Amino acid sequence: MTLFESAVRPVLFRVGGGDAEKAHEFTLGRLASLPSPVRAAMRARYATNRPVEAFGVRFPNPVGLAAGMDKNGVALPAWPALGFGFVEVGTVTAQAQPGNDRPRLFRLRDSEAIINRMGFNNAGAAALADRLKALGPIGVPLGVSLGKSKVTPLADAVEDYLTSYRLLHPYADYIAVNVSSPNTPGLRTLQDKDSIADLLGALRGETPVLVKIAPDLSEPAIAELLEVCLSHGAAGVIATNTTLARDGLAAADQPRATEAGGLSGAPLTEKARKVVHFVHTETDGRLPIIGVGGVMCADDAARLFDAGATLVQLYSGFIYKGPSLVRAAARAR
């Protein structure tokens, strides 16, 4: 057991009387206010130099922070200090929005899993653009994840994404098109062939655009989507988002299994790896893949790289295992 697991995690998991979202806000606040000498010392301890290049971008190491952890980019300088080789902020939407009612974030501790139905709570694309402009480069590549505003009808989705894209692409090393969150009604239908073709057509420009996909798509549906990605200039695929399935949960977590939302963490490991492997073989390695889902240890990361991922991202693993996982995963490549 690491020091994080034995001493830090128990404290964080008790913040706010065990309310997971309060613990998240508390931790983000702490990370946002780290003095720069502390960040420099952390960086010296945690930074891993394992350079890798993908879609024309050079990464100091292949392990990134997954979307959703720092939606509004409030703690941006802290992530490279914790050893991350890139950071994906967002998902943001063209309109600021509050997200779903609380509670909407649940830890399933025995399963090392999380269920969330946040619903793209975020301060909006313009606020993020202002923050990124003021902050300047953070020393590692920055991805910006875009989603559809809840109030915007699906028929107008392209224009909504385009609004965010115009505001944010100047600050992004890549744009992630999130069409796979289960928490915005209808969003996942944008993974259909025609919808994704329209979206990729509209967002074509100099900034690499990656498509983030759900782990619950059938293989034929993924194959169709990949064809469009290849023909419409997508720079890569991010696989995967959270799942609607509830397999692999420990008995103690069964009462939580009925919470609506997307499941992440250890129960997603195999599923995400299979999708990464399918994408890699189906495209003959022509589309770079960011593998994400259930990376809880170095071996999980190694298996995602073996399955065809060029880069990986962490969310739930970082919550349960702490910063030492970032370095361990980076060295697994």
Ligand SMILES: Cc1cc2nc3c(=O)[nH]c(=O)nc-3n(C[C@H](O)[C@H](O)[C@H](O)COP(=O)(O)O)c2cc1C
């Ligand atoms: C609380 C929470 C919020 C998330 N928000 C987003 C989001 O805004 N955009 C997105 O693309 N993915 C989001 N995700 C999904 C993660 O980026 C990741 O794809 C998923 O959790 C699987 O990785 P993991 O098993 O390492 O957590 C969120 C995940 C969690 C747990």
